[in-house]
Amino acid sequence: MVAPPDNDVLWARALHVSRNGSPALTGVSLGVQDGEILAVTGPRGSGKTTLLQCLSGQLVARQGEVWFNSTPVHTMGPLTRERLRRDRFGWIDPEPHLVPELNAWENAALPLLLRGYANRPSRKVAVEWLERLDVGDCARKRPHALTQAERQRVAITRALVTEPTVIFADEPTAPLHRADRTHVLRTLTTAARTHGITMVLATHDDAVAALADRTVSLLDGRRVHAARTPDGEGAACSLSV
Numbered sequence: 587m588v589a590p591p592d593n594d595v596l597w598a599r600a601l602h603v604s605r606n607g608s609p610a611l612t613g614v615s616l617g618v619q620d621g622e623i624l625a626v627t628g629p630r631g632s633g634k635t636t637l638l639q640c641l642s643g644q645l646v647a648r649q650g651e652v653w654f655n656s657t658p659v660h661t662m663g664p665l666t667r668e669r670l671r672r673d674r675f676g677w678i679d680p681e682p683h684l685v686p687e688l689n690a691w692e693n694a695a696l697p698l699l700l701r702g703y704a705n706r707p708s709r710k711v712a713v714e715w716l717e718r719l720d721v722g723d724c725a726r727k728r729p730h731a732l733t734q735a736e737r738q739r740v741a742i743t744r745a746l747v748t749e750p751t752v753i754f755a756d757e758p759t760a761p762l763h764r765a766d767r768t769h770v771l772r773t774l775t776t777a778a779r780t781h782g783i784t785m786v787l788a789t790h791d792d793a794v795a796a797l798a799d800r801t802v803s804l805l806d807g808r809r810v811h812a813a814r815t816p817d818g819e820g821a822a823c824s825l826s827v
């Protein structure tokens with residue numbers, strides 16, 4: 587086993603994944619630096635979600651290695667990987683999956699409450715993040731009383747409250763209208779930059795990728811292109827969150 591470079595928080599080498607007998611990833615390698623916002627682009631079915639699942643330890647590749655902070659993830663057992671995901675990573679899905687019985691702040695605070703934090707400080711942190719995402723006035727509403735866009739903002743808040751080392755965001759603005767997308771993405775990327783959170787962002791929207799520091803493109807499970815976002819694009823956000 588070859589150890590990854592020291593400054594890569596995530597490092598993957600020659601990942602091969604098959605799904606239903608078809609190749610989903612074929613030999614993908616990449617490194618993600620500490621604090622970097624990396625966009626993973628490519629058409630539907632190109633392997634973006636599969637790559638994020640491998641990097642976050644949700645899925646173990648048939649072949650290849652994944653390292654997090656110089657620790658091998660591919661050799662970890664399921665419980666250790668689950669703990670790693672819970673303690674160090676945040677995940678945002680294209681669709682918000684909230685607990686229907688909990689209101690917005692309780693949903694957002696869930697990772698803190700599960701770690702044993704007391705109710706009051708958890709609520710304070712959750713409500714602050716909900717306000718930054720412009721859904722502070724929804725804090726006491728249950729998911730059924732929220733629009734899909736509000737639910738997605740709550741789901742994004744839930745990924746941010748613990749200020750994880752890495753956030754994996756899989757098409758995080760998919761359920762939002764175009765006007766909402768830029769604001770939510772800028773808030774998310776600015777929060778990542780302000781709090782030193784590394785982010786791996788799957789998208790097939792070039793405007794989304796423009797907010798990242800670097801882009802890796804996939805096609806048919808292979809890495810086809812890598813580009814650094816021109817200076818000024820990724821870091822241009824003036825919001826402070």
Ligand SMILES: Nc1ncnc2c1ncn2[C@@H]1O[C@H](COP(=O)(O)OP(=O)(O)OP(=O)(O)O)[C@@H](O)[C@H]1O
Nearest residue numbers: 605606609610628629630631632633634635636637
């Ligand atoms: N749970 C699954 N079971 C079987 N095959 C799957 C599964 N998830 C993905 N695949 C297949 O693996 C390949 C890669 O899919 P993946 O979802 O990683 O691509 P993607 O680039 O994220 O696509 P999209 O933009 O549509 O989300 C595709 O051929 C897809 O059909």
